[in-house]
Amino acid sequence: MSAQNENFKVKVNTEIGRLRKLLIHSPDSGLGKVVPSKAQDWLFEDIVHLDTIRKGEYDYYVKLLMYFLDPEKIKGKLAHIDSEEANRAFFKPNDPQFHNSQAVVEVQNLLAEILENESIRKKLVAAVAAIEGCTYKLQLKLVDTAPQELAEIFISGTLADDTMIFAPIPNLIFTRDVGTTINKHILLNKPAKKARVRETLLMRYIFFNHPYFAEYQNNIIEIPDPTQHFLRPGEETHYRTTLEGGDVMMVSPNHVLIGCSERTSEEGANEAIKLLFEQDVVEKVTVVKIPSKRDYMHLDTVFTQVKRNTWVILNSIAHSPKYNASEPINFLKEPERLEATTAIQFNKNKPGEPKYFEHVEALLNDISQNDLGCTEPTKIIYSGNNTFPYDSREQWTDSCNLLAIKEGVVLGYDRNDKTVEAFEANGFKVVKVQDLIQDLESGQANADTLTDTLILMPSAELSRARGGFHCMSLPILRDDLS
Numbered sequence: 001m002s003a004q005n006e007n008f009k010v011k012v013n014t015e016i017g018r019l020r021k022l023l024i025h026s027p028d029s030g031l032g033k034v035v036p037s038k039a040q041d042w043l044f045e046d047i048v049h050l051d052t053i054r055k056g057e058y059d060y061y062v063k064l065l066m067y068f069l070d071p072e073k074i075k076g077k078l079a080h081i082d083s084e085e086a087n088r089a090f091f092k093p094n095d096p097q098f099h100n101s102q103a104v105v106e107v108q109n110l111l112a113e114i115l116e117n118e119s120i121r122k123k124l125v126a127a128v129a130a131i132e133g134c135t136y137k138l139q140l141k142l143v144d145t146a147p148q149e150l151a152e153i154f155i156s157g158t159l160a161d162d163t164m165i166f167a168p169i170p171n172l173i174f175t176r177d178v179g180t181t182i183n184k185h186i187l188l189n190k191p192a193k194k195a196r197v198r199e200t201l202l203m204r205y206i207f208f209n210h211p212y213f214a215e216y217q218n219n220i221i222e223i224p225d226p227t228q229h230f231l232r233p234g235e236e237t238h239y240r241t242t243l244e245g246g247d248v249m250m251v252s253p254n255h256v257l258i259g260c261s262e263r264t265s266e267e268g269a270n271e272a273i274k275l276l277f278e279q280d281v282v283e284k285v286t287v288v289k290i291p292s293k294r295d296y297m298h299l300d301t302v303f304t305q306v307k308r309n310t311w312v313i314l315n316s317i318a319h320s321p322k323y324n325a326s327e328p329i330n331f332l333k334e335p336e337r338l339e340a341t342t343a344i345q346f347n348k349n350k351p352g353e354p355k356y357f358e359h360v361e362a363l364l365n366d367i368s369q370n371d372l373g374c375t376e377p378t379k380i381i382y383s384g385n386n387t388f389p390y391d392s393r394e395q396w397t398d399s400c401n402l403l404a405i406k407e408g409v410v411l412g413y414d415r416n417d418k419t420v421e422a423f424e425a426n427g428f429k430v431v432k433v434q435d436l437i438q439d440l441e442s443g444q445a446n447a448d449t450l451t452d453t454l455i456l457m458p459s460a461e462l463s464r465a466r467g468g469f470h471c472m473s474l475p476i477l478r479d480d481l482s
């Protein structure tokens with residue numbers, strides 16, 4: 001094992017412990033190839049402007065992550081990194097000046113590194129060629145392509161001369177969805193959407209072949225299809241075993257949440273629970289069943305954790321429709337199946353005796369108070385400050401999809417004004433990332449001492465891709481909560 005791998009630890013046991021290492025993927029040229037007629041198939045709400053999404057938005061994310069996770073790479077160098085002559089080299093995976101951080105880890109570079117090995121390169125080229133229906137001649141050509149270039153081709157779908165050979169995978173920026181770190185294990189996803197299949201294949205090869213994860217080979221959990229799957233007639237979509245990372249939350253060392261949603265099926269949750277219990281990864285798994293619709297897509301689009309005792313959530317998900325209901329109609333009609341939300345907890349030591357929570361807020365309260373031992377009451381911040389129609393408008397643009405970089409310090413979009421007001425009302429400071437970065441550079445702000453802050457990130461283009469910073473992060477290492 002090389003010295004570099006000795007330092008590469010994998011461990012995440014909460015959603016909010018100080019973030020030390022994560023996998024990200026910066027918007028690649030494939031995002032600039034999304035055409036309107038394909039946007040929906042590729043799970044984008046609209047086409048995006050590549051230059052703006054990079055320079056005006058995502059680059060700030062990378063810089064902020066650096067100040068918190070790998071300050072040596074950036075502190076004192078910001079003026080140069082941002083200068084015209086640097087030409088964004090710090091942010092370009094194939095550039096010799098690329099940051100190459102081992103804390104803020106770019107997936108494209110891990111891919112390039114495993115492709116150095118000829119046997120892995122041949123296998124992965126064959127696998128990609130098979131799922132993308134490439135010709136045999138193209139397959140041979142790809143095997144002979146230099147690793148860095150090949151990694152870029154696999155992700156963007158485009159050769160160096162700009163010929164498109166297969167579709168891009170623009171959703172790879174949402175690294176959260178390809179897998180989840182649960183304690184020292186990594187649960188790989190099983191995507192529901194065709195547009196996300198190649199991402200999964202590439203990540204599977206990375207986890208199983210990159211020296212970073214060499215120590216953890218036995219801790220990688222993959223979800224198989226049950227035998228019945230192959231025997232069902234026709235194009236059966238109902239019983240598919242699917243699970244995407246946005247539906248998995250590691251809320252306390254012994255407890256994982258799995259959302260059943262548009263993307264994660266009951267069958268997927270079932271297989272995951274069995275594996276997590278069999279392999280002694282956790283003792284409790286709570287399944288939160290949310291409406292299966294595009295607006296919500298994953299569990300982390302309707303709530304995320306901010307602090308031990310603080311969560312941000314969409315109110316219509318938080319409670320059963322009858323809770324606080326003021327009008328007779330709420331009692332007269334059964335909630336539509338699509339709108340119903342339930343939370344069911346499975347305990348490894350009490351098989352066959354699941355515990356039912358009255359509503360999601362009761363579950364969150366239980367996690368804060370009992371799993372995490374809060375001494376203060378649980379606080380719930382609502383999307384859009386719980387005011388119609390801002391609640392659902394802001395949820396759509398990821399008001400509930402925040403990334404905690406440390407407890408109480410979260411990243412969210414700058415466009416969700418009412419949610420921002422709700423954070424302020426709950427005692428949070430609100431800062432623009434542009435200002436914070438200046439202060440971190442000048443020393444006026446310090447990543448170690450920052451508390452209770454919502455960091456506002458520019459979002460005009462990013463939000464069209466329908467994911468926030470929770471989705472754009474795959475935490476690999478977080479500190480334990482003290």
Ligand SMILES: NC(=[NH2+])NCCC[C@H](N)C(=O)O
Nearest residue numbers: 043174246298465466467471
């Ligand atoms: N964890 C998440 N909420 N991810 C958001 C993914 C968004 C992406 N466009 C998709 O539909 O797949």
